[in-house]
Amino acid sequence: MIKLYDFLPCPFGQKVRIVLAEKSLEFELIPVDITQGEHRKPEFVRLNPYARVPVLVDEDTTVYDSTIIDEYLDDEYPEPPVLPAVGSSALRARARLFEDFADNSFTPQVGQLMVEMHKAEAERDANRVARLRQSVDRVLDYLNHELQGQQYLATEFSVADIGFAPRLLVLRALEIDPGINRSNVDAWLKRMLERPSIQSLEGITIEPGAGV
Numbered sequence: 001m002i003k004l005y006d007f008l009p010c011p012f013g014q015k016v017r018i019v020l021a022e023k024s025l026e027f028e029l030i031p032v033d034i035t036q037g038e039h040r041k042p043e044f045v046r047l048n049p050y051a052r053v054p055v056l057v058d059e060d061t062t063v064y065d066s067t068i069i070d071e072y073l074d075d076e077y078p079e080p081p082v083l084p085a086v087g088s089s090a091l092r093a094r095a096r097l098f099e100d101f102a103d104n105s106f107t108p109q110v111g112q113l114m115v116e117m118h119k120a121e122a123e124r125d126a127n128r129v130a131r132l133r134q135s136v137d138r139v140l141d142y143l144n145h146e147l148q149g150q151q152y153l154a155t156e157f158s159v160a161d162i163g164f165a166p167r168l169l170v171l172r173a174l175e176i177d178p179g180i181n182r183s184n185v186d187a188w189l190k191r192m193l194e195r196p197s198i199q200s201l202e203g204i205t206i207e208p209g210a211g212v
């Protein structure tokens with residue numbers, strides 16, 4: 001059976017768990033508590049030299065990094081696909097670009113905002129909070145533009161949308177309404193929330209220590 005080494009609040013592990021759920025793949029969850037340094041134990045570092053969750057082990061195959069894990073799962077278990085079809089090169093590139101953008105320019109920024117917002121108000125760095133909110137707003141505006149006339153970012157539901165989903169789900173708890181004045185984002189989020197893979201996602205929290 002597939003094993004997933006993961007820390008439930010980790011947004012990257014959540015990307016993988018959405019794909020496992022989309023494909024109805026059973027797996028054994030092996031919790032790695034990064035707040036207790038469990039990811040630095042030698043036996044875990046042997047699985048992932050970067051010492052980060054998630055790591056997926058499928059029989060003799062060990063894969064780390066959520067993007068690479070999700071592509072592995074799509075190659076090995078193609079139905080239903082989470083990447084546009086082979087041959088649709090432009091669409092596949094678009095899906096990968098959005099996923100990369102989510103991982104680098106959205107997920108970490110929301111994570112940093114979670115850390116600030118968890119502090120007592122007097123302890124918060126107001127300039128940093130304002131900068132992070134602006135950055136999140138800019139991404140949401142961009143997505144709203146890119147979603148014009150589209151159900152999902154790369155036509156069908158794909159890793160492009162999955163990349164954004166974990167941190168989109170915590171925005172309201174951070175006092176950001178992603179859909180306000182952004183009707184395309186609003187409809188997209190509602191559409192994603194109808195998916196069982198998103199509804200059943202565990203570990204959605206704004207507690208710091210959630211990684212990134």
Ligand SMILES: N[C@@H](CCC(=O)N[C@@H](CS)C(=O)NCC(=O)O)C(=O)O
Pocket residue numbers: 007009010011012013034039051052053054064065066067103210211212
């Ligand atoms: N690019 C990696 C990032 C994984 C990552 O940053 N995981 C965090 C938890 S959300 C982690 O393990 N952090 C521990 C550390 O960096 O020391 C992926 O997509 O899987």
